[in-house]
Amino acid sequence: MPVTKLSEKLSISSQPSIDDIQSLRHEGFSTIINNRPDNEEPGQPGTETEAQEAKHCKLSYSFIPVTAASITEADVRAFQRAVDESEGPVLAHCQTGKRSLNLYLIGEVLDGRMTADEVVEFGRSPGFDTSASAIWLETHASHRPQVKGFFDKRTWSVQYVVSDPVTNKCAIIDPVLDFDEKAGATATINADAILDYVRDKGLTVEWILDTHPHADHFSAAQYLKEKTGARSAIGERVMDVQKLWKGIYNWPELATDGSQWDRLFAHGETFKVGSIDAKVLFSPGHTLASITYVVGDAAFVHDTLFMPDSGTARADFPGGDARILWKSIQDILALPDETRIFTGHDYQPDGRAPRWESTVAEQRKSNPHIAGVTEEEFVALRTKRDKTLPMPKLILHALQVNIRGGRLPEPEANGKRYLKFPLDALQGAAWE
Numbered sequence: 001m002p003v004t005k006l007s008e009k010l011s012i013s014s015q016p017s018i019d020d021i022q023s024l025r026h027e028g029f030s031t032i033i034n035n036r037p038d039n040e041e042p043g044q045p046g047t048e049t050e051a052q053e054a055k056h057c058k059l060s061y062s063f064i065p066v067t068a069a070s071i072t073e074a075d076v077r078a079f080q081r082a083v084d085e086s087e088g089p090v091l092a093h094c095q096t097g098k099r100s101l102n103l104y105l106i107g108e109v110l111d112g113r114m115t116a117d118e119v120v121e122f123g124r125s126p127g128f129d130t131s132a133s134a135i136w137l138e139t140h141a142s143h144r145p146q147v148k149g150f151f152d153k154r155t156w157s158v159q160y161v162v163s164d165p166v167t168n169k170c171a172i173i174d175p176v177l178d179f180d181e182k183a184g185a186t187a188t189i190n191a192d193a194i195l196d197y198v199r200d201k202g203l204t205v206e207w208i209l210d211t212h213p214h215a216d217h218f219s220a221a222q223y224l225k226e227k228t229g230a231r232s233a234i235g236e237r238v239m240d241v242q243k244l245w246k247g248i249y250n251w252p253e254l255a256t257d258g259s260q261w262d263r264l265f266a267h268g269e270t271f272k273v274g275s276i277d278a279k280v281l282f283s284p285g286h287t288l289a290s291i292t293y294v295v296g297d298a299a300f301v302h303d304t305l306f307m308p309d310s311g312t313a314r315a316d317f318p319g320g321d322a323r324i325l326w327k328s329i330q331d332i333l334a335l336p337d338e339t340r341i342f343t344g345h346d347y348q349p350d351g352r353a354p355r356w357e358s359t360v361a362e363q364r365k366s367n368p369h370i371a372g373v374t375e376e377e378f379v380a381l382r383t384k385r386d387k388t389l390p391m392p393k394l395i396l397h398a399l400q401v402n403i404r405g406g407r408l409p410e411p412e413a414n415g416k417r418y419l420k421f422p423l424d425a426l427q428g429a430a431w432e
Contacts, residue, residue: 030088164274219406285325302344
């Protein structure tokens with residue numbers, strides 16, 4: 001197995017054998033990064049086998065699978081994090097090492113340590129064709145929004161800042177307010193990290209956007225609105241969700257006109273993030289109010305599609321419907337093939353690193369809930385799977401905050417805030 005050293009921290013190679021992995025610790029390596037999807041060819045060890053052997057050899061292991069045609073900036077950043085977080089030298093591999101090299105080179109250019117013109121020349125010396133990196137960089141150099149994802153491992157949620165590189169104006173999408181249900185404690189760790197990024201990049205926040213009222217985390221929209229003065233927005237069908245949960249919470253004083261947000265978007269409505277055109281797609285099925293924000297070539301779909309290796313979102317919440325979800329997904333898949341899809345959760349199947357960016361073409365080709373599946377098959381699959389899922393542990397906590405735009409309950413006479421928790425309000429108890 002030939003090894004090519006790219007830097008003091010990073011080397012690349014072709015597919016290592018189990019014997020090769022066993023020798024890596026003796027050669028001074030601390031971490032293996034596998035950039036190769038499983039089942040590319042017979043005899044490939046696969047990530048489970050590699051991970052087990054790495055653990056046995058006391059090596060850290062990271063699984064960031066990519067294909068030449070599907071590399072995203074999120075993949076590049078995940079690759080960089082895995083290298084940066086390693087305590088010592090890293091060996092990254094795919095089938096030949098070329099994909100690992102491309103991930104490295106793209107990151108070097110994005111971070112300004114190398115120019116796009118230097119990419120092809122860099123690959124020639126070790127005998128690699130790195131033209132794919134040059135093509136990727138040329139394709140992504142055109143005017144399009146920059147997207148930064150923030151992963152919250154407590155709730156598996158992804159929050160976004162989408163910005164216009166020309167005007168430095170941005171929108172924050174689906175921010176998380178930290179909540180520890182065991183202690184009943186709230187914090188602004190996630191939201192403050194977003195504010196730090198906005199400040200460091202010199203961005204101006206124009207919008208704080210919710211895709212729907214979330215059932216698995218509190219929204220930080222109100223906190224960020226107070227900090228930035230930006231306008232808040234959500235889909236106009238949030239009023240239907242408010243009316244539904246007003247009854248569940250027995251909450252007669254709750255306003256159900258969406259007035260907790262500055263703007264309610266209708267299907268097809270347009271707006272701008274800086275100079276970039278944005279539009280709204282009504283995407284119900286997961287909830288009554290779910291919408292997709294399409295900002296330039298980036299679609300923020302939250303709980304409709306997950307990454308292609310993870311399928312689709314559940315449709316059994318109050319107001320959810322699997323057949324309606326199928327139709328919403330078809331609307332998203334009708335966007336251009338190259339449209340970037342940013343999902344709102346990632347549950348890290350097979351223990352891979354968090355990922356949240358794909359494309360319409362990749363979803364259509366590789367998502368097992370969609371590829372070659374009919375509407376009836378999808379409805380049957382989604383319905384069967386949803387019956388096995390417990391309700392999110394924070395649904396009754398979170399909805400009373402999120403149907404009010406992220407506003408916590410008002411303090412009572414003693415200065416404390418209290419959540420209301422209805423008993424026996426939902427089906428789907430998990431007794432085992």
